[in-house]
Amino acid sequence: MKKFVNDPKQFVPEMLTGIALANPDTLRYEPKYNLIMRADAPRADKVSIIQGSGSGHEPAHVMVVGKGMLDGACPGDVFAAPPMDYVYETVKLLKSDKGVLLLVNNYTGDRMAFDMAKEMSEAEGIKVATLFINDDVAVQDSTWTVGRRGVAGNFFVMKCVGAASEEGAELDEVVRIGEKVNSVTRSMGIALTACTPPAKGSPLFELGDDEIEIGVGIHGEPGRRRAKIVSADEIVDELLGAVVPDLPYSSGDRVALMINGLGGTPISELYLLYGIAHKKLADQGITVARSYVGEYCTSLEMAGASLTLVKLDDEIERLLEAPAEIAYRVF
Amino acid sequence: MKKFVNDPKQFVPEMLTGIALANPDTLRYEPKYNLIMRADAPRADKVSIIQGSGSGHEPAHVMVVGKGMLDGACPGDVFAAPPMDYVYETVKLLKSDKGVLLLVNNYTGDRMAFDMAKEMSEAEGIKVATLFINDDVAVQDSTWTVGRRGVAGNFFVMKCVGAASEEGAELDEVVRIGEKVNSVTRSMGIALTACTPPAKGSPLFELGDDEIEIGVGIHGEPGRRRAKIVSADEIVDELLGAVVPDLPYSSGDRVALMINGLGGTPISELYLLYGIAHKKLADQGITVARSYVGEYCTSLEMAGASLTLVKLDDEIERLLEAPAEIAYRVF
Amino acid sequence: MAVDLAGIERVVKVIAQTAVDNETYFGELDSVVGDGDFGYSLARGFEIVLADWDDLDRTDAATFLQKVALIITGRIGGTSGPIWGTAFLRAAMTVKTRETLDGDTVVAMLDAAVEGIKARGGADVGEKTLLDAIVPMRDTIAARLTEGASAKEIADAAATTARESAEATKSMQAMRGRAAYTGERSIGSVDAGATAIGVIATAIAEQWA
Amino acid sequence: MAVDLAGIERVVKVIAQTAVDNETYFGELDSVVGDGDFGYSLARGFEIVLADWDDLDRTDAATFLQKVALIITGRIGGTSGPIWGTAFLRAAMTVKTRETLDGDTVVAMLDAAVEGIKARGGADVGEKTLLDAIVPMRDTIAARLTEGASAKEIADAAATTARESAEATKSMQAMRGRAAYTGERSIGSVDAGATAIGVIATAIAEQWA
Numbered sequence A, B: 001m002k003k004f005v006n007d008p009k010q011f012v013p014e015m016l017t018g019i020a021l022a023n024p025d026t027l028r029y030e031p032k033y034n035l036i037m038r039a040d041a042p043r044a045d046k047v048s049i050i051q052g053s054g055s056g057h058e059p060a061h062v063m064v065v066g067k068g069m070l071d072g073a074c075p076g077d078v079f080a081a082p083p084m085d086y087v088y089e090t091v092k093l094l095k096s097d098k099g100v101l102l103l104v105n106n107y108t109g110d111r112m113a114f115d116m117a118k119e120m121s122e123a124e125g126i127k128v129a130t131l132f133i134n135d136d137v138a139v140q141d142s143t144w145t146v147g148r149r150g151v152a153g154n155f156f157v158m159k160c161v162g163a164a165s166e167e168g169a170e171l172d173e174v175v176r177i178g179e180k181v182n183s184v185t186r187s188m189g190i191a192l193t194a195c196t197p198p199a200k201g202s203p204l205f206e207l208g209d210d211e212i213e214i215g216v217g218i219h220g221e222p223g224r225r226r227a228k229i230v231s232a233d234e235i236v237d238e239l240l241g242a243v244v245p246d247l248p249y250s251s252g253d254r255v256a257l258m259i260n261g262l263g264g265t266p267i268s269e270l271y272l273l274y275g276i277a278h279k280k281l282a283d284q285g286i287t288v289a290r291s292y293v294g295e296y297c298t299s300l301e302m303a304g305a306s307l308t309l310v311k312l313d314d315e316i317e318r319l320l321e322a323p324a325e326i327a328y329r330v331f
Numbered sequence C, D: 001m002a003v004d005l006a007g008i009e010r011v012v013k014v015i016a017q018t019a020v021d022n023e024t025y026f027g028e029l030d031s032v033v034g035d036g037d038f039g040y041s042l043a044r045g046f047e048i049v050l051a052d053w054d055d056l057d058r059t060d061a062a063t064f065l066q067k068v069a070l071i072i073t074g075r076i077g078g079t080s081g082p083i084w085g086t087a088f089l090r091a092a093m094t095v096k097t098r099e100t101l102d103g104d105t106v107v108a109m110l111d112a113a114v115e116g117i118k119a120r121g122g123a124d125v126g127e128k129t130l131l132d133a134i135v136p137m138r139d140t141i142a143a144r145l146t147e148g149a150s151a152k153e154i155a156d157a158a159a160t161t162a163r164e165s166a167e168a169t170k171s172m173q174a175m176r177g178r179a180a181y182t183g184e185r186s187i188g189s190v191d192a193g194a195t196a197i198g199v200i201a202t203a204i205a206e207q208w209a
């Protein structure tokens, strides 16, 4: 394994320390719960927005804490949902009169930790709602009850509920918006390489020099099927072919298009994919009105990309446009 | 080779097409010269800032075109300085009464193309200045005349001259600022893996599973020496040990600290390095007043990172803080 | 008389030590069609059980088990935290109303744990989870008890069944947890959670030697 | 009488074709201590020379060479564009004042090219660049001319010297260009530019067969 790491067990705490040191004025770090929270949270006039999830998806979610996005993120270790305590203590630290919204990427472990924490918080009189994000079309939800996974589309849910809560919207309203955004968001990913959790020290799966995994999640778990590497055009066809018909997105729709890097793919390749997808959507009469190209939800250093579409309406577009200030930034 | 690519010869044009499609209102693309330029440039009341360099360093430089940064970037192919024509035509398209500033990462090929283009432009009465960026301490400049290389520190030069030119500063003043920033900026990089130019299809060098290259540049060329992989702490010591004494940066200084990813290293690892470096600088009495963590100047999909320090003064800090809007963005 | 605390302690310690010792192995198992964190998660939690060992409240066996359950729930991430935490909590509640740590008590504790796991994760036998090792193991224990076998014999038989049942998950398709996302590709490899139960049961049986 | 256009054309075409044919090989050479783009850069430029071939201005040999130089300078990136472009431009200027494409003219063209390359890139012989193949080759041609050798003999000797001189760059430390950044590590591998000169000179000599 070649990574910038000291003791692998300290990988997450040391990363969180870096985030905190880089943003001393705006963020606060609670090491006991892997918690990165806004220094000015909780605010009585704002619903608190909390994400958990595992680590290894950075910038999601610890680097998107800030004005107009999350109030706090309390990830578990790499690829592990947070222990229930982390969520429960985070809710207590961030509780607000307006309520707390827990954003949960839809996985068994995350659901259980957040459900348990919600129950315990409610028993203490805290107003809590949960919202499960499940944008991944690679997974069909007929056979197993937990259903589709939450992947990079979670960015759009976070952005919109973050903006709405910043404007002072009530919990119900914030939940309505988040559910709407989730309901019009679909994603699909492709991996070119596996990834290596620091504590494991070796790749989670082996891919041949000419192989790709189609329909991967964001935890280094294998995808739905393996295929030979093909051209960027064909890869975009594969992704759009899965995503577009699923909602479906149709001629006349305005959409946001995200090409998300999974961690090891340079932004040059992501923009190349973006250009192809933008044109192919235009050919279908679908207008890309907003573009998102870069890393939003990664799988450690996995090379690969996911494509996300969000069907826009005036409300969503306005919330996506609203200003936000987070640790993940250029300047 | 596993990359998102169609015909490798079209790698750069297809990437540039993606950038243009993602930013239809703010950017213009001139395919003949690999040129990405601001849609509102040139402006008679503003010095035009132009970068060239090779491709493969994205977001530098084609994705940092925009308000407060570059007016145009006309890269060559992957790792190749732009042909002289690209620069010359770009200067003609972006010429302004206030003048044109050419930012050149200090490499033989880049210097020659920009010098020739400058001569030809001046012959046509265009006011042109060049500024060579050479922040890399890995290269000593005693033996060969072209001297030190320009690497990720170029971001700070671009940011400051971009901000100054946006404020309407005259060419001389913009050059003074750029030269000052360059003179207080030092960088050093370490690679964990080699990188693969699309047209080559195989890695530029081979690194063993437990080896790193110390003092690499940003073109996949080998570094100054090879070593066994060590802990993140020791890597930061190595980088700071080369960078800090070079200017030198001393106790009492306020600095900007950049941990730049070389393309394949996830931001989690970059923040881990950041935290370590921030603390070690504090131990030496050096205050990190501004932080930059992420990808600024890459080497395709190379895993690795570089560390850059900029000694701050009030003027530099003000220019770094000034607003900017570029294609490389989160929201 | 309350259930013998020493007996509970001994079993818990074996479980904790086995989880810590098998971190890498359990992680490898979870890498095949999962995300590789199972070994790490268990080890980080049970490591704390061992570290806090001397300070755990030992008012009675139930209280002790409850404290262990709290550490697990609070400190283990992923699916395993809630699942294993719930199992320990339910077992603790069973012990509360029992007098001795005999075979019947063990079966009752396992029944409670199984119900807790089912309630928490919605899984049932045959869906390729740790239930596919625990439930057959529980049945073996119950059957041998009726036959009047010795504690040692029962422990050995339980371990054998747990191991064999874990091995049998190979042919199952995962219907729960992260492995389920891989669909039919999950067939052909054993379930990590079930295998862990087999390893732990074996370690427990070895204590009787 | 002006210099024979056909002769110039033939040599330029061989150079262009050789650059295109050796894209991968030249790229590999530049990968050892450089950035691997040398083959790609040359090929992309000379590809255009070949594509535009029929439309190039053939008013006279000097004009023709000048047009080629413009394509090279304008379309080849990296260090090679300015270096090779300058070399062709200087050679074109030499031809302007010459009557025939004889041995003396060739030597004069090479001298002009060498001066151009030195002026443009600041390098000199012994610094591990293409100069280390061109300059010895030029000296061989001049020497054989004095001895009264035939054109074919001279071309063969030039090719041999270019190849041997390129090979001899192996023991040099790079003092110019990107390879110089690797310091002593550049010792032990041939220079890409010098080797290209050897390959091209060999291809030209083969035309005389």
Ligand SMILES: Nc1ncnc2c1ncn2[C@@H]1O[C@H](COP(=O)(O)OP(=O)(O)O)[C@@H](O)[C@H]1O
Residues within 6 Å of the ligand: A079, A080, A081, A108, A109, C030, C034, C035, C036, C037, C038, C039, C041, C077, C078, C079, C080, C081, C083, C117, C121, C122, C123, C128, C129, C130, C131, C176, C177, C178, C179, C191, C192, C193, C194
């Ligand atoms: N819904 C469920 N109910 C019970 N056990 C489950 C369930 N889902 C998964 N498991 C068990 O958990 C094990 C994986 O644990 P862990 O790695 O902690 O989960 P994950 O990483 O998927 O969150 C599986 O091998 C399986 O035995």
Ligand SMILES: Nc1ncnc2c1ncn2[C@@H]1O[C@H](COP(=O)(O)OP(=O)(O)O)[C@@H](O)[C@H]1O
Residues within 6 Å of the ligand: B079, B080, B081, B108, B109, D030, D034, D035, D036, D037, D038, D039, D041, D077, D078, D079, D080, D081, D083, D117, D121, D122, D123, D128, D129, D130, D131, D176, D177, D178, D179, D191, D192, D193, D194
């Ligand atoms: N200053 C220089 N003067 C003349 N030739 C040079 C100089 N620097 C490098 N070269 C030649 O150029 C070759 C590399 O060309 P190229 O790959 O285009 O350059 P780069 O990628 O370094 O910009 C070297 O092998 C060497 O022969």
Ligand SMILES: [Mg+2]
Residues within 6 Å of the ligand: A054, A079, A080, A081, A109, C035, C037, C038, C078, C079
């Ligand atoms: Mg997990």
Ligand SMILES: [Mg+2]
Residues within 6 Å of the ligand: B054, B079, B080, B081, B109, D035, D037, D038, D078, D079
């Ligand atoms: Mg180059």
Ligand SMILES: [Mg+2]
Residues within 6 Å of the ligand: C030, C034, C035, C036, C037, C038, C078, C178
């Ligand atoms: Mg797991």
Ligand SMILES: [Mg+2]
Residues within 6 Å of the ligand: D030, D034, D035, D036, D037, D038, D078, D178
């Ligand atoms: Mg080169």
